[in-house]
Amino acid sequence: MRMSEGVEWALHTCLNLTWLPAGQAVPAAKLAEFYGLPAAYLNKQLQALARAGIVSSTSGPRGGFQLARGPEHITLLDVVVAIEGPEEAFRCDQLLKQGPGADPTVDYRQSCLVSRGMRRADLAWRRELAAQTIADLRADVERAYPATPGNTVNRFAALRA
Amino acid sequence: MRMSEGVEWALHTCLNLTWLPAGQAVPAAKLAEFYGLPAAYLNKQLQALARAGIVSSTSGPRGGFQLARGPEHITLLDVVVAIEGPEEAFRCDQLLKQGPGADPTVDYRQSCLVSRGMRRADLAWRRELAAQTIADLRADVERAYPATPGNTVNRFAALRA
DNA sequence: GGACCACTACTCGGATATCTAATGTCCGAGTGTTGGAGG
DNA sequence: CCTCCAACACTCGGACATTAGATATCCGAGTAGTGGTCC
Numbered sequence: 001m002r003m004s005e006g007v008e009w010a011l012h013t014c015l016n017l018t019w020l021p022a023g024q025a026v027p028a029a030k031l032a033e034f035y036g037l038p039a040a041y042l043n044k045q046l047q048a049l050a051r052a053g054i055v056s057s058t059s060g061p062r063g064g065f066q067l068a069r070g071p072e073h074i075t076l077l078d079v080v081v082a083i084e085g086p087e088e089a090f091r092c093d094q095l096l097k098q099g100p101g102a103d104p105t106v107d108y109r110q111s112c113l114v115s116r117g118m119r120r121a122d123l124a125w126r127r128e129l130a131a132q133t134i135a136d137l138r139a140d141v142e143r144a145y146p147a148t149p150g151n152t153v154n155r156f157a158a159l160r161a
Numbered sequence: 162m163r164m165s166e167g168v169e170w171a172l173h174t175c176l177n178l179t180w181l182p183a184g185q186a187v188p189a190a191k192l193a194e195f196y197g198l199p200a201a202y203l204n205k206q207l208q209a210l211a212r213a214g215i216v217s218s219t220s221g222p223r224g225g226f227q228l229a230r231g232p233e234h235i236t237l238l239d240v241v242v243a244i245e246g247p248e249e250a251f252r253c254d255q256l257l258k259q260g261p262g263a264d265p266t267v268d269y270r271q272s273c274l275v276s277r278g279m280r281r282a283d284l285a286w287r288r289e290l291a292a293q294t295i296a297d298l299r300a301d302v303e304r305a306y307p308a309t310p311g312n313t314v315n316r317f318a319a320l321r322a
Numbered sequence: 323g324g325a326c327c328a329c330t331a332c333t334c335g336g337a338t339a340t341c342t343a344a345t346g347t348c349c350g351a352g353t354g355t356t357g358g359a360g361g
Numbered sequence: 362c363c364t365c366c367a368a369c370a371c372t373c374g375g376a377c378a379t380t381a382g383a384t385a386t387c388c389g390a391g392t393a394g395t396g397g398t399c400c
Contacts, residue, residue, distance in 0.1 A: 001164045001245045002382090004344070005254060011275045012256050027372060035259040041346055047374065060353035061371045076278055084162045089250070093166060095173050098196040100312040113301045114172045117237055121289035128282035140274045151261040163343090165383070188333060202385055208335065221392035222332045 006045040006083045009037060011137075013046070014054070014079060018071045018138050019149045020156060025057075025064035033159050045083060052082035072135035077126055079134075090118035167206040167244045170198060172298075174207070175215070175240060179232045179299050180310045181317060186218075186225035194320050206244060213243035232299060238290035251279035 013031050020026060028046055032039035046065050049055045056068040067074070092115040094108040109115055141148050174192050181187060189207055193200035207226050210216045217229040228235070253276040255269040270276055302309050 001162060001250050002248075002252060002344095003162045003250045005252065006344090007251065008254060008256055008275070011279075015275070025372095029372085035256050037259075038346065040348075043373070044346090044375090050373090057373060058353090059351085059371085059373050061355055063353075063372045065373090076282070087163075089162055089164045090168065091163060091166065093169060095169055095196050098198075099173075100316040101306075101308060113298055113305065114169070114176070116301075117293050117298060118172075118290075120293070121237070121286050124289040125282050125286035128285040129279075132278050132281070137274055137278060140277075144274065145262075147262060155261040163383095167383090186333095190333085199385065201387075204334070205336090205385090211334090218334060219392090220332085220334050220390085222394055224333045224392075226334090 001089055003080075004083055006048070007080055009035075009042055010045050010049055010079050010083055011076070011134075013042070014049075014067065014071070014074065014134050015137055015141070016152055016156075017055070017065070017067050018134060019152045023066070025062065025066045026156070027064035030156060030159050031065070034155060049079070049082050052078065054078055054082055070135070071138060072133050074134045075130045076132045076134075076137075077129035080129060088119065088122045090115070090122060092118075162250055164241075165244055167209070168241055170196070170203055171206050171210055171240050171244055172237070172295075174203070175210075175228065175232070175235065175295050176298055176302070177313055177317075178216070178226070178228050179295060180313045184227070186223065186227045187317070188225035191317060191320050192226070195316060210240070210243050213239065215239055215243055231296070233294050233296035235295040236291045237293045237295075237298075238287055240295075241290060249280065249283045251276070251283060253279075 012035065016031065016034065017026065028043040029039045031046070032042040046055060046057070050057045050065070050068075053068055054074055055065045057063070057065050092109045092112060094112070096102055096108045096112055097104065173196065177192065177195060178187065189204040190200045192207070193203040207216060207218070211218045211226070211229075214229055215235055216226045218224070218226050253270045253273060255273070257263055257269045257273055258265065
C-alpha cells in the first residue's frame with residue numbers, strides 16, 4: 001500500500017507556489033528543476049491538480065501553473081485525493097457474496113462489518129488530512145525555518161537564467 | 162494507493178478461524194474454497210500471517226493453519242502490517258535534500274514538516290486500526306447476524322466431503 | 323499379539339511466471355509575444 | 362509614428378513506452394499417518 005511519489009511532489013510544489021508572487025504562473029519545467037525532478041512527469045501530476053481545481057494552468061509564453069485558490073482553502077486531503085483518487089485504500093471485493101447465506105441484493109461494501117472497521121480507520125485518516133491546510137504547513141515551515149521563503153524565491157530566480 | 166486484496170482475505174479468514182474449534186488446524190485449501198479463492202495465493206498470504214506470529218502453521222496430514230493467539234489479542238493493525246508491511250503509506254523521498262539550503266546530514270523523513278503532517282494522519286489511521294481486534298469484529302458479527310457462526314461451521318463441514 | 327519400519331498421502335514454504343498499474347517519455351494543439359511591413 | 366499581421370517560441374495536454382510490484386502458479390521439503398513385516 002504505497003502512495004504515489006506524486007503526492008510528495010505535489011505537496012512540496014504547492015508549498016513553493018505559496019512563496020512565489022501571486023498572479024504569476026510558473027512553468028512545470030521550473031518547478032521540476034527546483035528539486036531535480038523529471039519535468040514531463042511532474043507536469044502529469046500538476047495536470048491532476050488542475051483537474052481537481054487546486055491549481056490553474058495557462059498555456060503559451062509566460063504560462064504555467066499557480067494556485068487556484070488561497071492556501072488556507074487547500075487541505076492535504078484535497079491534494080492526496082487529486083493525485084491518488086477518491087476511493088478508500090481498503091478495497092472490499094465483497095468476499096461475503098461467495099460465502100454461505102449470501103444475499104445477491106446486498107451491497108456488502110456497506111454492510112460487511114470488516115469493511116466497516118476498515119472504513120472507520122480510513123475516515124480517521126481523512127479527517128486528519130482535511131484538518132491541515134497548505135497555509136498551516138507554510139506557517140509551520142516559516143516558524144521553524146525562517147530562511148526558507150527567501151531561499152525558495154532566490155532559487156527560482158536563479159533558475160530563470 | 163490501493164491496499165492488497167490479501168488484507169481482505171486475511172481478515173475474513175481470521176474471523177472464520179475464530180468460529181472453528183480451537184486446537185484444530187485448517188488447511189489453506191479449505192480456507193480458500195470457502196470463498197472460492199485461489200488456494201495457492203491465499204496460502205502465500207497465510208504465510209505472511211504466520212511470519213508475523215498471528216497464525217501458526219503445521220505441515221503434513223491433519224495440518225494447516227490456526228490462530229496463534231486469542232482473537233482479543235489480534236488487532237486489525239496486526240493483520241494489515243503483516244500483509245502490507247510496516248512502512249507508512251506516504252513515502253518521503255527526502256525531496257528537500259535536492260532543494261536550497263539542504264543539509265546532507267539531516268534525515269528529512271523526521272524533520273520535513275510535510276512528512277510530519279502526513280505522518281500525523283498515518284498515526285490516526287493506525288491508532289484506529291489498533292483499537293479494533295478480531296474478537297471485537299466477531300462480537301459485532303454475532304450480534305448483527307446470529308446465524309453466521311453456525312453457517313460457517315456447516316460450510317466448512319460440507320467442504321470436507 | 324505387539325513393536326518397529328518403510329511407504330504413502332498430505333501440507334506448508336518458497337521459487338518461478340504473468341499481468342496490472344505506476345513511472346517515465348514524447349509529440350501535437352493552442353496561445354501570447356515579437357518583429358516587421360504597411361498605412 | 363502607429364496599427365495590423367504573420368511567424369515564432371513557449372507551455373500545457375494527452376497519447377505512447379517502460380519498469381516495478383502485485384497477482385497467480387507450480388514444485389520440492391518435511392511430516393504424520395498407515396499398513397505390512399518381523400520378532
